[in-house]
Amino acid sequence: xxxxxxxxxxxLACPLPIVKTKKALSDMAPGQVLRVVATxxxxxxxxxxxxxxxxxxxxxxxxxxxKFVFFLKKA
Amino acid sequence: MATKKMAIIATKGTLDMAxxxxxxxxxxxxxxxxxxxxxTFYGLQLLRKNLDGIRISPLANPAMPMPVPMPVIVSVLxxxxxxxxxxxxxxxxxxxxxxxxxxxSLCLEADVKFIACQMTVDLFEFQTSxxxxxxxxxxxxxxxxFAGETDVCLFI
Numbered sequence: 001x002x003x004x005x006x007x008x009x010x011x012l013a014c015p016l017p018i019v020k021t022k023k024a025l026s027d028m029a030p031g032q033v034l035r036v037v038a039t040x041x042x043x044x045x046x047x048x049x050x051x052x053x054x055x056x057x058x059x060x061x062x063x064x065x066x067k068f069v070f071f072l073k074k075a
Numbered sequence: 076m077a078t079k080k081m082a083i084i085a086t087k088g089t090l091d092m093a094x095x096x097x098x099x100x101x102x103x104x105x106x107x108x109x110x111x112x113x114x115t116f117y118g119l120q121l122l123r124k125n126l127d128g129i130r131i132s133p134l135a136n137p138a139m140p141m142p143v144p145m146p147v148i149v150s151v152l153x154x155x156x157x158x159x160x161x162x163x164x165x166x167x168x169x170x171x172x173x174x175x176x177x178x179x180s181l182c183l184e185a186d187v188k189f190i191a192c193q194m195t196v197d198l199f200e201f202q203t204s205x206x207x208x209x210x211x212x213x214x215x216x217x218x219x220x221f222a223g224e225t226d227v228c229l230f231i
Binding site: 011012013014015016018019021022023039040050053054 | 098101102104105106107170171172173178181184185
């Protein structure tokens with residue numbers, strides 16, 4: 001999927017993938033897409049909860065080789 | 076949608092108990108919540124410029140996972156607390172857990188308000204110069220003013 005920015009949260013544990021995703025989104029324009037890669041299994045549920053509460057849309061989530069990949073559209 | 080609010084009272088100053096307030100506060104701030112932490116009693120340790128003194132003890136903590144079973148009498152020996160702290164910090168680093176310093180910085184960057192309990196600052200004779208900048212000082216009424224408007228209020 002096309003994206004405007006990428007954030008690699010590999011190796012980071014809760015709450016860093018979420019807190020740093022929020023930081024990565026902060027300098028993006030509404031409608032732009034952020035790709036996040038994480039290795040923390042907890043980030044799957046957390047990213048969905050983050051998206052739901054912040055209005056940033058979780059466009060897609062997939063798992064590739066024990067890595068969790070998310071595409072978030074900035075609200 | 077109105078901004079959600081969370082207030083936390085942080086009362087503990089050991090390594091394990093230092094994490095929950097900072098994890099929840101940084102996360103809530105990332106979700107756009109308005110967050111305050113009121114640091115009182117041993118929780119004040121989390122406001123010191125230098126956090127190296129924050130430790131964990133295996134003593135009186137039967138739930139602490141140990142690489143080998145350890146009788147209580149061994150936990151009492153000098154150096155055991157330092158060793159347990161070092162092992163815990165090493166493990167946290169390996170697992171990608173943020174340091175307390177990093178979480179605290181993330182909280183402050185995200186405008187989490189830190190309030191030091193004036194009464195316990197005086198009780199323990201802390202100097203405000205020992206604490207980080209950007210914190211406020213207040214009492215129970217200060218806390219209640221914000222706590223009364225919150226969606227989530229925790230005592231840790």
